[in-house]
Amino acid sequence: MSGDNFYRATAGTPVWPALAGSASAAVCVIGGGFAGLSTALSLLERGEKHVVVLEAETVGYGASGRNGGFVFGGYSLGERGLLDAAGDGRGAQLYRLTLDALDHIRRRIERYGIACDATHSGIYLANWFDDDRILDEQQRFMADKLGVQWQRISRAEFAQRAHSARYFGALYESNAFHFHPLK
């Protein structure tokens, strides 16, 4: 492990021993990030008992243990980029999968009692620019193309909620949440 960081300093996660010798498994998952861990967990949930996760550093060492912790719908490509790349129908299906994933993550946190400081208060897409059209267009796009209702929060209301007058209103994704990624 390289130097300490905020996430490690505040997570208190266990350090698992290095693999000694050889191990046999029905499935070996390489990498203990979100993708590897959720694959392993999904296999266990489907009754596969012989699963080994091999992590070169420590669990959550990569981006999974040090990201923003925002759990929301969509991909880093952005909604417009997604629909441009996949087409409207397929893009909307792919987007829907991420909303399902959001519910799935929420259920797993509850089912396994994962103490990850989850805050289920939604997420705001704040507007940095003094131009209401940005939020209007995004809100319309989400509703028309993806059937998703993001609530418009006025400048005054958002200034109160964010304790800052820096922003020009926001869109509110109420189903999204935040957690400590490494926990």
Ligand SMILES: Cc1cc2nc3c(=O)[nH]c(=O)nc-3n(C[C@H](O)[C@H](O)[C@H](O)COP(=O)(O)OP(=O)(O)OC[C@H]3O[C@@H](n4cnc5c(N)ncnc54)[C@H](O)[C@@H]3O)c2cc1C
């Ligand atoms: C700064 C930042 C902020 C982000 N914020 C968010 C956010 O708020 N919300 C969000 O949803 N996403 C966010 N992301 C994206 C998200 O963190 C990643 O999409 C996600 O963590 C990727 O998970 P992963 O399991 O695919 O990869 P990783 O987390 O990178 O996991 C891969 C693991 O495999 C291990 N590994 C690699 N090679 C081997 C090998 N040969 N043998 C054994 N182990 C190996 C690595 O050590 C690592 O632990 C953010 C990313 C960054 C960088």
